[in-house]
Amino acid sequence: MDNFLPIAYFQEKFVPFAEANISIATHALHYGTGAFGGMRGLPNPQNPREILLFRLDRHCQRLSQSAQFLHYELPAEQIQKAITEFVHQNQPQNPFYIRPFVYTSDLGIAPRLHKIEKSFFIYGIELGDYLSPDGVSCRISSWLRQEDRSLPLRGKISGAYITSSLAKTEAVESGFDEAILMNTQGKVSEASGMNIFVIRQGRIFTPPTDQDILEGITRDSLIQLARDIGLEVVERPIDKSELIIADEVFLSGTAAKVTPVKRVENFVLPSNNPLTQKLRDKLTAITENRDPTYQDWTFPISLD
Template identity: 70%
Template structure:
C-alpha cells in the first residue's frame, strides 16, 4: 500500500492526486512513449521547517535530456520550479520520492513521435528503504539489457523497463531479491533499476557508459565521493566470473541508495564490506546536508506556514 502525497502536478496545474487521471487512449500507455525521473527528499533532520532534495538540478537536466528522445523540449529551470512548488504544496513529513514523467499525451493510435501532443506530470509518495540495507541476494537474469543502437539508453525511457520488470519478477519468483542483467556482449550491465559496483583489491570498479548502462546520478555521486576519499575508481567491462569472486558488490540508485549484495546465485560474498559501508555512510551524511563539501548537491526548500 503506497502513501501518495496529496497534491500532484497535472495538465499545467496542481490538483488533488486522485484527480490526476489520463485517458485509456493515451499514446504513451500503448507505445511506451514516455520518460521519467525520480528523486528523493527528506525533512531536514536539523530543521523540520525545510525539505532537502538530492541533486535536484542534475535530475531535472537528465529528464529534459530524456524528453528530447521523445521530440519534446522541456526547460530544466521550469521543471525545477514546478518540483519546488510541488514540495511546498505537499509539505511532506517523512522521507519521500518524487516521480516526474514526460509523455505523449495525445490519443493517436499510430506509433510515432511527431505531430502528437506531449505533456508531463509530477507526483510523489512516502518511501523508506527500497531494498534491505543489511544486504540482498541477486541472480543473473536470463534477460539481456537492450543495446544503444536499438534503444536510446542515455534516456530514462519508460518502454525500456519491461526488461527490468521481467528480470525483477524472475528473480523474486526464483527466491532472490534482485536481478543483475548482462549486456549483449555478455558483460555485467546493471540491475533492474540500479547501477552495479564491485570492489577488488581496494579498487572500486563499475561498468562504463559503453556497456549500455543508464547514466545514473547516484552512480556519478558514488564515483565522485570515492575519488574524493582517495579510493581508486575504474570504469571498465566486468565479467560474470569477476562479479562472483569480488570482495564487495553493491547496487546504487535513487530509490535503492546504496544496497550491499550478500549473495549472487549460489556464491556468498564476504560479510566485511569496508568500502561499501564507507561510501554508504558518506552518502547518507551528504543527503542529510551534514557535509559541507557537498552543499551544492542539496537543494533546501523552505516550507511556508509550518
C-alpha cells in the first residue's frame, strides 16, 4: 500500500516508514503481548496548515493504561509528545489515522511479561471512511466476546483481536459488512472493533462497561453529546431481539465514527435515522473544530 505516512516513530527516533521493521523472533508477534491505540487526524478546514486530533489526551491516557497490563510504564505525556512530533515530521495533507503501539520487543520464546524489553512505535495511514456512511449490514457472530476475567478488556490488547478478526471474516464471507458479538451472558457486547448503540422510542441504549466492552472514547463522547442536547442515554444490558425491533442502531469508533446499521441478520431496520444523523453531524462539527462548546476535545498542531 502506498498511503502510509512516510515517517514512523521507531526505537525512540523518527525513521522512514519502510525502515521501521521488527525481527521475526519478536516476542509480541508470537504471543499477542502488545497494545495499541488509534486516533484520527485531519487538516483544519479553516486552516490547512493546522492538524486537528480528536481527544488526544484521552487516547494517550488509555494507551498508557493499556501498557500497564504489559508491565510497561509509559506515561501519557510521553506518548502525546511523540505523537505531536510524529505529525510535525509527516506534514499530512489529507485525513489520516495514527496507530501507536506498545509491545514486548525482546527476541524470545517464553510467554511472560516480567524481565523482558518493551518498546513503543507509531505509524500512520491516510484514511477516509472505514465503513460506509450510508449504513452497514450486520450478522450475529458465532464467536463470543471474551470476558474481562480472561483478558484485560479495559485495554486494546493486540492478542484479543483474534476474536474480532474471526468475527469480521465470518460476517464478510457470509455476505454481511460487519459482525456483532454477544458476550458469555448472551447479551449484546460490541462489533468487531466498534461500540454499539440502540435507539427505541427516542431513548438511546448502549451496553455498559460490565458487558465486556471496550471503553470506547468515541462512545464516551457520544454519550456526553447526546445528554448535552437533551437525549436520554441508558447504559444497560441489551438483548439480541432489541436489535431487530429498534428504531435505529449505530456503531461508533475512531475508525467507524458513527455508522448506521441498516440490517441485522435478515431483518431490515428503518431507513430513517434522524438521531443517528444528528449525533454524527454533531461529532463531525466537533472534530473539525466548528463547535466552540467542545473546543477542548480537539488538539491543534501547527505545521509551521
